[in-house]
Amino acid sequence: MQRIGVVGAGAWGTALANAAARAGRQVTLWAHEPDVATDINRHRLNSIFLPGIHLREEITATHDMADLAVCEALLLVAPAQHMRAVTERLRQHVSPGIPALICSKGIEVATGKLMSVVIADTLPDAVPAILSGPTFAGEVARGLPCALTLAIADETLADQITASLGQPTFRLYSSTDVPGAQIGGAIKNVMAIASGMVAGLQLGENARAAVITRGLAEMMRFGQAFDARRETLMGLSGLGDLILTCSSLQSRNMSLGKALGEGRRFEDIMAERRSVAEGAHTVEVVETIARDHGISMPIAHSVFRILKDGAAVNEVVRDLLERPFTREIA
Ligand SMILES: NC(=O)C1=CN([C@@H]2O[C@H](COP(=O)(O)OP(=O)(O)OC[C@H]3O[C@@H](n4cnc5c(N)ncnc54)[C@H](O)[C@@H]3O)[C@@H](O)[C@H]2O)C=CC1
Numbered sequence: 001m002q003r004i005g006v007v008g009a010g011a012w013g014t015a016l017a018n019a020a021a022r023a024g025r026q027v028t029l030w031a032h033e034p035d036v037a038t039d040i041n042r043h044r045l046n047s048i049f050l051p052g053i054h055l056r057e058e059i060t061a062t063h064d065m066a067d068l069a070v071c072e073a074l075l076l077v078a079p080a081q082h083m084r085a086v087t088e089r090l091r092q093h094v095s096p097g098i099p100a101l102i103c104s105k106g107i108e109v110a111t112g113k114l115m116s117v118v119i120a121d122t123l124p125d126a127v128p129a130i131l132s133g134p135t136f137a138g139e140v141a142r143g144l145p146c147a148l149t150l151a152i153a154d155e156t157l158a159d160q161i162t163a164s165l166g167q168p169t170f171r172l173y174s175s176t177d178v179p180g181a182q183i184g185g186a187i188k189n190v191m192a193i194a195s196g197m198v199a200g201l202q203l204g205e206n207a208r209a210a211v212i213t214r215g216l217a218e219m220m221r222f223g224q225a226f227d228a229r230r231e232t233l234m235g236l237s238g239l240g241d242l243i244l245t246c247s248s249l250q251s252r253n254m255s256l257g258k259a260l261g262e263g264r265r266f267e268d269i270m271a272e273r274r275s276v277a278e279g280a281h282t283v284e285v286v287e288t289i290a291r292d293h294g295i296s297m298p299i300a301h302s303v304f305r306i307l308k309d310g311a312a313v314n315e316v317v318r319d320l321l322e323r324p325f326t327r328e329i330a
């Protein structure tokens with residue numbers, strides 16, 4: 001696979017384009033905003049979504065989806081709530097059997113569907129795969145080492161994708177657990193908001209470790225409803241990403257939570273940003289799915305109350321801490 005198409009030129013799509021280019025591939029990077037494509041082609045920069053990082057010459061940016069028709073594999077990196085609309089438009093430009101690697105992290109709020117199911121709806125002739133792990137865009141774009149899960153049913157195709165994109169600093173670990181590799185990335189964003197609140201309220205490092213560990217328990221229970229394998233959730237796309245995102249203010253979700261913990265309003269925080277905080281959307285659908293399936297997710301429910309019900313952070317934290325004591329393993 002020599003020609004790689006990247007669909008979405010936010011921070012992550014741009015970083016992935018740089019990684020694919022570093023692996024020696026020719027990359028077509030589709031941007032939703034024409035200005036972003038122009039900036040990349042003229043200045044080798046994405047000043048809006050990934051400022052300060054030089055983008056390699058092998059990348060050609062475009063605002064025209066027809067330019068993706070020559071690609072032999074696609075990386076889908078639109079925010080989860082835009083994935084359906086973007087890939088519906090993409091359908092006429094892709095050839096049957098093309099691997100479509102979903103790199104976004106979230107669940108469609110309108111339908112409760114995982115991204116792989118959205119892609120089955122919109123690109124039925126493509127072969128869905130998941131690329132997910134603990135990977136902040138800025139570090140990946142600069143070529144610092146990272147490791148990700150590549151989940152795809154066809155192991156031969158996994159080998160071909162790995163040969164095309166893998167590098168010593170971009171290590172791919174293959175898996176066949178396509179649903180499982182999506183759960184971690186979706187749930188960890190919600191937990192990162194909670195972890196940010198712990199930071200904003202100055203509740204201490206012990207509380208943060210508690211959020212990570214009990215957040216993992218919630219992720220595991222949620223994963224059961226989607227037949228996710230426990231080993232997947234304990235791997236890069238699950239625990240690995242949960243640790244990263246709950247521990248660093250590089251995370252947009254964690255920094256959102258911190259600002260909420262410091263007493264700022266959700267609407268005011270988001271009005272200042274052009275970047276996505278997926279957890280703020282995912283929490284809505286997690287609340288519904290957890291309620292419908294009887295899954296206990298007290299941390300996710302707390303984030304939901306603050307973001308969607310307008311509950312006061314202090315009150316929600318008090319309620320969370322005052323719940324009855326229970327067994328560690330339910
Ligand atoms: N930034 C990161 O470090 C990582 C992000 N991800 C995931 O990648 C996905 C994309 O995130 P980022 O690249 O960080 O985005 P970003 O937050 O840097 O930028 C926002 C993106 O939304 C796009 N957008 C805005 N309105 C749109 C519309 N109406 N239709 C289509 N696209 C629209 C913009 O073009 C831009 O690509 C998310 O699901 C995120 O969770 C995954 C791993 C790492």
Ligand SMILES: O=C(CO)COP(=O)(O)O
Binds near residue numbers: 134137241276
């Ligand atoms: O998914 C990520 C790291 O793996 C990026 O997290 P944020 O979207 O919270 O910045």
